[in-house]
Amino acid sequence: RKEVEQDPGPFNVPEGATVAFNCTYSNSASQSFFWYRQDCRKEPKLLMSVYSSGNEDGRFTAQLNRASQYISLLIRDSKLSDSATYLCVVKGGTDSWGKLQFGAGTQVVVTP
Amino acid sequence: DTAVSQTPKYLVTQMGNDKSIKCEQNLGHDTMYWYKQDSKKFLKIMFSYNNKELIINETVPNRFSPKSPDKAHLNLHINSLELGDSAVYFCASSQELRTEDNLYNEQFFGPGTRLTVL
Numbered sequence: 327r328k329e330v331e332q333d334p335g336p337f338n339v340p341e342g343a344t345v346a347f348n349c350t351y352s353n354s355a356s357q358s359f360f361w362y363r364q365d366c367r368k369e370p371k372l373l374m375s376v377y378s379s380g381n382e383d384g385r386f387t388a389q390l391n392r393a394s395q396y397i398s399l400l401i402r403d404s405k406l407s408d409s410a411t412y413l414c415v416v417k418g419g420t421d422s423w424g425k426l427q428f429g430a431g432t433q434v435v436v437t438p
Numbered sequence: 439d440t441a442v443s444q445t446p447k448y449l450v451t452q453m454g455n456d457k458s459i460k461c462e463q464n465l466g467h468d469t470m471y472w473y474k475q476d477s478k479k480f481l482k483i484m485f486s487y488n489n490k491e492l493i494i495n496e497t498v499p500n501r502f503s504p505k506s507p508d509k510a511h512l513n514l515h516i517n518s519l520e521l522g523d524s525a526v527y528f529c530a531s532s533q534e535l536r537t538e539d540n541l542y543n544e545q546f547f548g549p550g551t552r553l554t555v556l
Contacts (some may be wrong), residue, residue, distance in 0.1 A: 358541040369528055369547035370481065411479065412538040419543065425494055426545060 329353060332429035339436050346400040347388045347432045349414030356427075359379065359390055360415040361399050370413055373399075388434050404436045441465050442548040444529050450521060450554045458515045460549045461529030463474045467492070469534040470512035471545065472504060475526045487512055488534060526550045 332349040351359075360378040360385040370382040374390040388415065396425050397416075401408055414429035447540045451457055463470060471494075472484040486494035487506040497521060501517040529548040 360542075369549055371547070372544045375542045407502065413481065425483055429480060430480045 328428045328429075330414055330416050330429035332432045335433040335435075337434045339401075339408075339434060341404055341436055341438055342404060343404050344402050345404060345434060346398060347412070347434075348396050348398045349429050349432075350394075350396045351414075352395070352429070353416065353418065354429075356393060356416045356418055358417040359388075359397050360426075361386075361397075361419070362428075363387060363415040364411045364413055366410075368429075374410070378419050399408065401434070403432065404434075406436050406438065409418060409434060409436045424425045442529055442531055442546050443553050444527075446551060447549065448552050448554075450458040450556065453465055453502045453519055453521060455519050456515070456517045457519060458513055459527055459529075459553075459554070461548055462510070462511050463529075463531040463546070463548075464510065465531055465533075465546060466510075467531040467533045467546075468509055469532050470506065471508070471530040471532075471548075472498075472512065473530060475528060475550070477525070485514075499550070502548040505513050516553075519553075521555050524553055524555045526552050 336367050337345050341359045361373040362370040363373045374383045376390045384394040385402045386399045389398045411431040413431045416427045445460050465540050469488045471486045472525040473481050475481045484498045485504045490506045503515045506512045528550045530545045532543045
C-alpha cells in the first residue's frame, strides 16, 4: 500500500466552478501536511501547508482529518491557470529530517 | 536569481555509461535532497544531506552515489546506467533545524534533469 494515495483524475472543471479532492495517508505518526502544485514538465512548488484546524489561502481551502487520515483541497472560482497536478505531501515527525512522502498527484484541467 | 539550479537539464546516454548531475542552491539552506520522478509521475526521495552529512538513504542501488562538497552543493553520480534509470531527477533544499519549527519548512525544488537511457 502506498503511503500517500490520491485520485489521479483528471478532474475536468469549468472555469469559475469549484473542485475538491482528497488524499489519504497511512502513517498515523505523520506530523505535517502540504499541497504542492506541479505544472507540466516543471518542478513541484509549495501551494499551501495544511494545519490541523484547516486553513484558507485565497480561493484555496485545505482541511486535515487526523482521525480518518485524509487531507482535502478545495479550489473555488477555478481559473484556467489552476490547471496543474496537485501533489499531496506528508512529512513524518521531527526526526524525519525533511523527508517528504508524495502522492502521485491529482490532475486538474480547467476548461473555458 | 535561481534559488536551486541543476545541470544538465537534459541528459541522453547509452546503457552502461556513467553520468553526473550537479545541483546548487543559493538559499543558505542546510539540507539538500535528490528525488526521482518516474514515468508514472511518482516523486520519491533518494537521498538527503544535512551540512554535508548523509541523513537519508532510501534503498537506492549502490550505482547511485551522492556527493556534497559543501552545504550549497549536492551532486549525483550514477554508474553503469540502466534503462530503468530513465526518469526526471529533482534536487531540492530546505532549512531543517532539530526543533519543532521544522515541521512546516518549505522545500524548494530545482527545475529537474530529464535523464533518458537508451
